[in-house]
Amino acid sequence: MASDFRLKEQLPALTQRIVSTYTRDDRINHLGHCPLPKYEIVVSILEDLKDILYPGFRRREGLHIGNVTYHVGNLIDSLHDKLTTQIGRALHHDDRVRGRSSDCENQIDYEAKGQSIAIAFLELIPQLRRMLASDVEAAYDGDPAVSGRDEIIFCYPGLEAITVQRIAHQLRRLGVPFIPRMMTEWAHQMTGIDIHPGASIGEYFFIDHGTGVVIGETCEIGSRVKIYQGVTLGALSFPTDSDGQLIRGQKRHPTIEDRVVIYANATILGGKTVIGHDSVIGSSVWITSTVASHTTVVLEKPNLRVRGSVPDELRAEANYQI
Amino acid sequence: MASDFRLKEQLPALTQRIVSTYTRDDRINHLGHCPLPKYEIVVSILEDLKDILYPGFRRREGLHIGNVTYHVGNLIDSLHDKLTTQIGRALHHDDRVRGRSSDCENQIDYEAKGQSIAIAFLELIPQLRRMLASDVEAAYDGDPAVSGRDEIIFCYPGLEAITVQRIAHQLRRLGVPFIPRMMTEWAHQMTGIDIHPGASIGEYFFIDHGTGVVIGETCEIGSRVKIYQGVTLGALSFPTDSDGQLIRGQKRHPTIEDRVVIYANATILGGKTVIGHDSVIGSSVWITSTVASHTTVVLEKPNLRVRGSVPDELRAEANYQI
């Protein structure tokens, strides 16, 4: 290369300067002897689970009744090992962060705990399949643009998002730290749909299009609920304690009852807000109080200003861009 | 590892329980002897096509007039094979789903059909290049933040989305099932832009920023149309037949005529809705009826409540978060 090798002689001094920032301010490094949960392994756990939940649709071809037991048995065995290790690390790191453990003590105890959680989670797979089969039905029944159930499993982002969230939700219920949120943020990156692992979601759940959907940590959603892109189910206020610190864990997000439909870009906020069953929330509606059952809520048609030409002063107003 | 190997003895029984769900409820598995279209191959087809549509910008370096024929010839040959196989599988799977074929009969006939479609599609590449060159021009003319055409091809998500959609649209017109939707959902994942393969889009098409754009299956869009982030071109109602089943295939989405500009977060709905040529639809407007040509539509300025301080009761109202 044509660069000047003498300039490279600055690099060791720069390296020292960078390393000194690690000791001076350590809040954004992790240096120690105990490994953290590994993001790439968590993602591979999700891919392995999808191969078991929807066999034949993804990586492995040529599956049939004669060989599927080996396929599943192999994946379950590998998942057991990966989950045991990653959950053990997550539990240990969480205790370390909360000051309940010094670095790397009792690694063996954490792995044992990780194993019992891993097995408890894997036992839930038949139940997960039943829930996800209902979600696929909901998508098929709710979308006129779909040609068949296979299309949904091949590529619908809403199904991808709820698949990951149901997995993450169960791991969270079993007491696993970090990993559930890593999973749902990966799904958020893939689909643009952001559902916190804490949200409880009933069966036959369908998100269509989905980009921009945000569902908060303490949401409760019933069965046969349908949601469109850009919908926010959020919190209304964020109470702080006497030190001015945020209070974590309270119910801050709404409850959506059975058979509710929420159209694109609607915003529903508040831990006490309930959307009654069989209601319809129209596009772009903003709600912060309870809605009874069998109710429709739409915006009054906003007044539009319409001109038969495009005069300059209106062009200056309409013609904004980035 | 420190985990208890005796606990692993539960895993075979769990494997059996999972496999039994495959026979009991088979709607979300694919077990059989005929392979489905493979998502990873479909994505590689898109990457190969981009290397031909925009040579020199992606994977292959050092292309020049002396070697580009080998580069293209090699990719075309490989694309022929991949497309033949994947399209054949898609056609066969579609017939199987619709009950028109038993498992794995006539695989040879489906491959032959796949080949004729693959060749017909590849013959469209010169025409695709012309359309995409116009889309790059539209981006250059329409975005003051762009420094040059190369920047658009390097990294503009709007161009990525329309490139994939134009490919998927042609495959759909040639009668290919599944694969067009797999392609546009992959682009949706990459860009946050969701354009159904069925939408017909004219030349010089520009989407700026794009996150959250949804363009429905039966949209018709003219030439020199410009769209911003969060715009929905959607359906107004979803008619059902006498059995309560959704009717699929009708025109449900709007028609956008030439030289229309649609600003961020506007929503335009309905199969009978036409936005006349040379019109401007302002940000956040909600339209469900036809707009004449040379018309501007903006919202009446909504009343804003403004207080010179941030009192608690307003903070409770404004201070919502997730």
Next chain:
Amino acid sequence: MASDFRLKEQLPALTQRIVSTYTRDDRINHLGHCPLPKYEIVVSILEDLKDILYPGFRRREGLHIGNVTYHVGNLIDSLHDKLTTQIGRALHHDDRVRGRSSDCENQIDYEAKGQSIAIAFLELIPQLRRMLASDVEAAYDGDPAVSGRDEIIFCYPGLEAITVQRIAHQLRRLGVPFIPRMMTEWAHQMTGIDIHPGASIGEYFFIDHGTGVVIGETCEIGSRVKIYQGVTLGALSFPTDSDGQLIRGQKRHPTIEDRVVIYANATILGGKTVIGHDSVIGSSVWITSTVASHTTVVLEKPNLRVRGSVPDELRAEANYQI
């Protein structure tokens, strides 16, 4: 395969037809002897930088004070080489596009310039770490759903987006073309957050959820600013010169002062628009003029139409979908 090999004989003629489009219309190809910046290398530069900015959280496990100097020194050396090459190519391509250089002259001079910029950039890493540590604090203080700082570094999309933007912004200030925008569009693809490398952003910056956020090229943002999903900080009009060409480079985007909070889906436009410090901009507000400090701006509650049942005519109105 069962396809007809005689049909493959059409492919060479098709190859020739495609190659002839390269000479006839060359605006969307890059054929020549000088390589362009390579997208995959630019992405790997970002991954290497994240390994230095947040050591121990990503690829490399088992880092501790005893070996971290080798880890960093190794990455710095490799980054020096990659940045030198890619920046050299970017500078050369930019001059070629602007007609200031013929193809492949003076490659050595461009690499030398690339090296001096690469080293100047790497020297900024300690300062980048300080800024990013403040951004992590801002996320921890601002989000009641977060369990700890590690969760933020593991997987928060807002932190991913600002990490990449701060890197890209510095490269842009050092005069690097193309690469900064390639970086922020990659972050846009990963997170749904679109921040132009030109935007100047103060410390303690937090974007929560983030999908759909758009921050324009000439935005200026102060310190301790918090932004939610769907917020647009955009331009109001796009002036053209006497030839009708867009004028590039003017301040077109707003200024946001310290300690401002902007809630979901708000839109703030215009190069002269200033949001005064300590103000709160409520959800879905649309602002095109300056707001004083210590001010709250919320929408008047829009009138909602509420019916106790779901009658057909309202269902037709509310029941739109894609």
